[in-house]
Amino acid sequence: GGALGTTTGGASSASVAPPPAKQRSKRRPRGGARFAGATEAEEAPPVVVPKAPPAVGRKGRAPRGARYAGVAERAGTAAPTQPQARQPLDDEARREVADTVQRLVRLRREGHSGEAHALLVEIAQWPAARFPLLAADLHRAGLGADWATLLWEAGSLPADRLVAVADALNAVGRASDGEQMLRQGVSRPTEEIGEAVLALTAEGREREARALLDVYVRMRTPEEAARTAEAHPRRLKPLVLAAARGVSEERYREVVHALRVQGLT
Template sequence: MEAVQRLVGLRREGRSGEAHALLVEAAYWPAARFPLLAAELQRAGLGADWATLLWEAASLPADRLVGAADALVAAGRTADGEQILRQGVARPAGEIGEAVLALAAEGRRREISALLDAYVRVRTPEEAARSVAADPQQLVPLLLEAAQGASDECHWDLVHALRVAGFSA
């Protein structure tokens, strides 16, 4: 893969800023390229660059984030797919809520499920409760469904956090 060869050359020449710029650019490539890129980076001894690329990709818009995670899981890189989702849900609660609403408007139920599943597993119930502010009527049921899928304890903790935050659960 040409990009990996360029990256090897940049690393060899000590041009880390340009190498990082290439990784940022690669984060926006089509999701289907991620598994091949991962394999090529590992083969070239650039595992740290793969970790950087995953970190950069975590800031992708929610639909692209889930697409990248799906491509990695489908290629047998489940840990990488889970990692990118965990990192991706570290964004502010309001952004998560807006992202879910945008996905819902497009009928992208599976992406909503993947995003919220990671979200309720990584964030505190109080943080998760804050994500429903944009449209509680639509977001509360989706969030509760994700929490129930995670565990009974997660579900009950979220119900309590929603009630404390003033949202009926």
């Protein structure tokens, strides 16, 4: 936007300036013309400054490192971009998905249902980024029932990995599959949900944390929803209340009451 405005202003002054002024400005900063694409020198230097944004790109990568280093609060503003930071599958991963689906086709055709199920249990542990391609390839091969089984098996993944898979499916338009996984996943104990939400927010994965809490507060009782805040009331209580308000005003009031009863207000 700034560069565009600069060029327009430069063009306007060039039309009234005498020719000598144009030649003088042409000689001053050669580097500026490369970026501004114009002959006016006065306008060129400010245009060079936007070349600095590569630093922003580096900052955008920070949440990925934070996941392994355990950095918490500093993930802050970069957190929302983290899910989009997933790298596309490389050729080797795509080949492995394709080969696995073909193996499932062969096992089903030969009637080896036990081996097929064991294979589904194994691939439920795969990285979240592979699940969208698995969904597409399994349905294309006529193995929709195996996809449903895979979702069921993945529903017992640790909460942080569960929401990563659900988020990957949401990103490719399979929100109903992601929702199904989360609904199955919230059958675990309240303290595990609270700790998972706390860990996700510490890693800057707030969107995934909210997705998990939203389903949990909708599916479980107000008392159970309130107990998820016990792990860290100051940080978790606002998230629990926001999730409850997203369900309904009635659920919000019920959760507020449950928090009071449990001494978490």
